[in-house]
Amino acid sequence: MGELRGRFAPSPSGRMHLGNLFSGLLAWLSVRAAGGVMVLRMEDLDPDRCKEEYAAQLADDLRWLGLDWDEGYGKGGSHGPYRQSERTELYAAAFHALEGRGLIYPCFCTRAERLAASAPHRSDGQAVYSGKCRYLTPEQREELAQTRRPAWRLEVPDREVDFLDGVQGFFAENLLRDCGDFILRRSDGVYAYQLAVVYDDGAMAINQVVRGRDLLDSTPRQLYLYGLLGLTPPEFYHVPLLVAPDGRRLSKRERDLDMGALRQRFTPAELTGLLGYWAGQLDRPEPVTPAELAGRFDWSKVPQTDITVEGEW
The missing domain is CATH 3.40.50.620 (HUPs)
Incomplete structure (x- = not known):
């Protein structure tokens, strides 16, 4: 190391x-x-x-x-x-690189919609994003953008990611099932913690x-x-x-x-x-x-x- x-x-x-x-x-x-x-x-x-x-x-x-x-x-x-x-310009460059690869999409869901009881939840009670906006058509996205600024989410695969933590030991999570597509930029334009901390x-x-x-x-x-x-x-x-x-x-x-x-x-x-x-x-x-x-x-x-x-x- x-x-x-x-x-x-x-x-x-x-x-x-x-x-x-x-x-x-x-x-x-x-x-x-x-x-x-x-x-x-x-x-x-x-x-x-x-x-x-x-x-x-x-x-x-x-x-x-x-x-x-x-x-x-x-x-x-x-x-x-x-x-x-x-460091906003640095996050923007990373964000647009992912956008150019077709890995992110706009999400128009309100907080209430994201936390709806019908959404799947993890064992700790946190809601897992349903992926609703992932499947919107270009026309639907354009229509929603007329009245609401979107957040932007990273599309995750149905894949398990594991690692060995120095204190907690082995830990694994299925990205799609346990987390769901997660936000990289908020609707107010502020880059999210997940993107900033990794970068x-x-x-x-x-x-x-x-x-x-x-x-x-x-x-x-x-x-x-x-x-x-x-x-x-x-x-x-x-x-x-x-x-x-x-x-x-x-x-x-x-x-x-x-x-x-x-x-x-x-x-x-x-x-x-x-x-x-x-x-x-x-x-x-x-x-x-x-x-x-x-x-x-x-x-x-x-x-x-x-x-x-x-x-x-």
């Missing part, structure tokens, strides 16, 4: 919270333990939710904890720009992706996109989520767990020790620096199942 190139790619749509930090720390530890290159990319595709003030605060929170980076936001590098909002990781030569387990089932469709775009896929490590006692995933809405509250409650070493304990790298929570933790980092000790955050820790 050569030199390890990892990344942390948060969305600057609010203050970073405990769950974001857990994934970010594991990505950093893996890179630093291997003497690799760490990249910080801002995934600010959504212009309505993502703001520069959040990006600047996020970078400050990482520095406070002791998580540095070699390329990316505020530093530059040879694979920039490192903000997705500045960026491929173009930035990222060869290890560490992220939350909630994105595990996105990986087969992303692997399919890597192949279509002629890009080399990375190795994937999908880490457990931090969840509340009732099973809810921690989110930015829970302000007592965001970095503003955490910085008042913990020192950087205390917070790192707590996260390191949850990640299986320490026998008990105790103050430790990220650099010290990197010296003993072991992927085999990271748990597969989600971690419940409760009590006073």
Whole structure:
């Protein structure tokens, strides 16, 4: 694989919270333990939710904890720009290349139509797109375009895609049955996460992706996109989520767990020790620096199942 190139790619749509930090720390530890290159990319595709003030605060929170980076936001590098909002022309080129091969089509379905009860659903309850607009005639598409701006979907084959995840093990998904044709560009013109993340990781030569387990089932469709775009896929490590006692995933809405509250409650070493304990790298929570933790980092000790955050820790 050569030199390890990892990344942390948060969305600057609010203050970073405990769950974001857990994934970010594991990505950093893996890179630093291997003497690799760490990249910080801002995934600010959504212009309505993502703001520069959040990006600047996020970078400050990482520095406070002791998580540095070699390329990316505020530093530059040879694979920039490192903000997705500045990479639109690159996504457009990839999009039009797929369009020229007849692999994408306009979808005029409303959100209500996509989530209709009659649509097939996966085991986790998410609707699988029915493929309704795939079979529209040119005349039908032209008529619908008079009143509605379409999103654009990638047509997927009836094919199983599998891979070996560094934490979760073997995972497979049938693209057509378990996912369906998926969106590459929204109806407002914003390029979708699936296209942007694949293009960026491929173009930035990222060869290890560490992220939350909630994105595990996105990986087969992303692997399919890597192949279509002629890009080399990375190795994937999908880490457990931090969840509340009732099973809810921690989110930015829970302000007592965001970095503003955490910085008042913990020192950087205390917070790192707590996260390191949850990640299986320490026998008990105790103050430790990220650099010290990197010296003993072991992927085999990271748990597969989600971690419940409760009590006073």
